[in-house]
Amino acid sequence: MLKKAKKYIILLPEVKNMEQQKKKRTAGICLTLAGGICWGLSGCFGQYLFQKKDITADWLVMVRLLLAGVLLVLMGFLLTKKRMGDIWKNPVDRRQLLIFSVFGMLSCQYTYFAAIQYSNAGTATVLQSLAPLLILGVVCFKEKRWPRKMETGAIFCALLGVFLLSTHGDIHSMSITTLALVFGLGAAAGGAAYNLLSGDLLRHYGVYAVVGYAMLLAGVAMLPFVRPWSYAVPFDQGTVLATAGVVVIGTAIAFSLYLKGVSVVGPFMGSLLGMVEPITAVIVSLLFLHAKFQGIDLVGFALILGTVVVLSLQSK
Template sequence: MVNLSTAFVVLAALCWGLSGGIGGILMADGWDAFVVSLYRGAIGLLFVLVWLALRPRGSGLASRRLWGWSAIAGLGVAGNFAFYFVSIAEGSVAVAATLMYCAPVFVYLVSFAFKLESPTPLKWAAIAVVMLGVVLLTRIYDVGAGSVTLVGAGAGLLSGLCYAVFIFGFKYAAPHGSPQAILVIAFAVLVTVLIWPADADQAVAVLSTSSWPLFVVLGVLGAGLSFILYIVGLKHTAPAVASILAMVEPITASLFGVVVLNENLVGLQIFGMGLILVTVTALSVTSSARRAQPLAE
């Protein structure tokens, strides 16, 4: 069961990585980033609704706290999807995926602000290394580089920040209901939020376009199947292991961008990507191990 759960987490990360590439293809064909995000979330909503219908016990839907924290999680995932695809449109899949992977850094910063975590020199050093990696990856030091715009870099970091909001919202909603109920509310909020900035004509045109199979695949891999696999897999996967396995997402997205979309990364960008991936993973593993230690004792 443990090996199967680990496989579920890997598959979820792989699906998320592929979804970035698929979104890149759609936006290269002229589709609006918000429309792409909307359909990704809407198809995800259908999946979790079926999951809730099949497993309705312990949903907690009568709890106000469940609704409140789930709504916050929904705002987080809406921003995560939208800013991620805006970052891809303004830069590249590889850069956007890696910047989004900075989410644990934002989790730490928010935890510091609310005194949920104690800041230490080692944590601040790790955050500084990640920021150096961001500078190298986005090449903001070279105005004429042209590979990533400031909007693309900012959107990528905001996608990570929004993912951190989703993590907090989901964490505080979890004691009040089932994961499927939380995701139903979160994705419903996502659809409600993203329907406003999305291009209305394009949103309708998706239903009759030849590109609709890609939208379906994006929704299934990027939201429907992946979130279910990840949550089920986490039940029997140590958080430290899950943090390492999560590296599959940015690596898959980067390979997709280079191989399929013909994106290029220079040496310093690859080095910056490595700094971010290794440091963020080490932060996540260290945090997970520390939280598990009192339980072991």
């Protein structure tokens, strides 16, 4: 009896530790999902501004980049303190940050919101989800190989999904405008460039320094071209709240929640849980922004999002 009692006493801390790990993982999953939902809502706030306030993607993207950039940099100084200045000390990394700001951050943000302006948040977010497919193409090119069987199947499903989404299955007609399709695919290319150009920087300096400074630089670069002071923007309650939703909820809160969650569950699980972003955008734009989808559109969405899942499993 004494030996059994000692055995249970030894096992008790292990059981308690397992319960703590389970709670921590559950919290990580919830945080990751919340971050993805915030990103999905960001596109819907943008759609509201385009539809109800006649605001253009140029103005919204520039304002988002500037305000979100300032917000993330300030958060970085509060959370990481002196480390925020390290990225400016290395000439190579400084040049890489400038390249990422224009060809990664600016291209990704502008094409995404332009796609929303010409279609809706759900369609734009799903098309942007094709980014891993383009990253796969770069990987295959670098490794001088053809796609593997599973990768080939994913490519076929993605192309079929885009075809159904853009034509409703009728090759002789387009169900979305050419600009919506071009900017949606451009958002996927921008998303791929965003990931490929930022990887090393993020590992060395963290998200607040890299994303914060990149947003700020991209916003400043847009100023002389957009000239926001020339826009007649209706600064009523709806405009202010929706813009705050894009900047605060869709940027500062989304990044903070998602990255905290991924630090617990890991990047693989994070990439799968991040699929809640396009799903959120589709549901919200359907229920609250009166976007119209047909059954064949949902099949196209499923094929494209399924491609992301397959590629995530392939690269686990």
